[in-house]
Amino acid sequence: MRLFQAEDFLPVEVPVGVSGRHIHLCREDLDALFGRGYELTVYRELSQPGEFAARETVTIVGPRGVLEGVRVLGPLRPYSQVEIAMTDGFRLGLKPPVRESGDLADTPGIAVVGPAGAINLPRGVILAARHIHMEEDRAKALHLHDDQLVRVWVPGIRGMILDNVIIRTSPHYRLELHLDTDEANAALLSGGDKVKILRP
């Protein structure tokens, strides 16, 4: 196999963030699951500013199985959305499509149960499309733009090159590659590990 040379990569090391299964909730669904007017409490700040893992968890129930302790992420959003890995999909009996956040047309629904009640999400279960959060300034310096697809190289015995990694830029983002647990486990990556972007 040909090995890569330094000049094959953009001059940046991207830390990995591993997203476990989680749920984003809208106000209406939070009310139904946790009680009217309920407010999420912060369990842990996430790497992207303002985002947090809440103390609150829910149970999600698919046609073939159940996952308990699914973490709610805050803050609230205009829509509810469940992000799982395909391994979870097999346990639940669902085959969600790979989507960017918020792109929920024709996605499967699921039953969600909280301490104050249950709801039937009519849609919103996705496999998150892998993406790199990047500061706008850094993207400009690297000649990358929002929504660009790049390839990412992962070193090691389970090394791989990931196609179709979406660059997402904002002045508020912090550099990080977001993978789901299947992707991270397949590549033997943990949070904080560093990967490289192949020159487009």
Next chain:
Amino acid sequence: MRLFQAEDFLPVEVPVGVSGRHIHLCREDLDALFGRGYELTVYRELSQPGEFAARETVTIVGPRGVLEGVRVLGPLRPYSQVEIAMTDGFRLGLKPPVRESGDLADTPGIAVVGPAGAINLPRGVILAARHIHMEEDRAKALHLHDDQLVRVWVPGIRGMILDNVIIRTSPHYRLELHLDTDEANAALLSGGDKVKILRP
């Protein structure tokens, strides 16, 4: 991203086989788990001639969790070996290394429970190194040799190039890429899907 051309690949389509977590047993351990002189019964023939999934399953118990219904594969081997995905490793509380079958030095052990008793495997839990079973004649025609490392290209939105895929040749093998469930789920591959080998 540069797209691949036909001439980038070897002229062969490799079907995928997805290996769920499973255990291989030696005679002594089969006796301890299922009773002295017990014989495995065939649940399903596997793609490699002579190999089969047995009706028998066991429970494996790690420091942090339990996996029930772990399939025994036959025939018996000179050593017992447990092959899991890293997702299973997190559930069990184990971090096994990536190894080829039989290379069990310095691998973690695990408790295994069957209907006739429990054993403590002192070692033998691995993440299987991904590999392609290939007929010797075909390997020769493709100018590949046993133990050669190649790269495999997976198409699609979760497309990737897998490094360090080991070619394993034998006159008895049938062409197939073996991946564990994390690798298959990360790449959205199912058994029978076709992938390509990049020219070395």
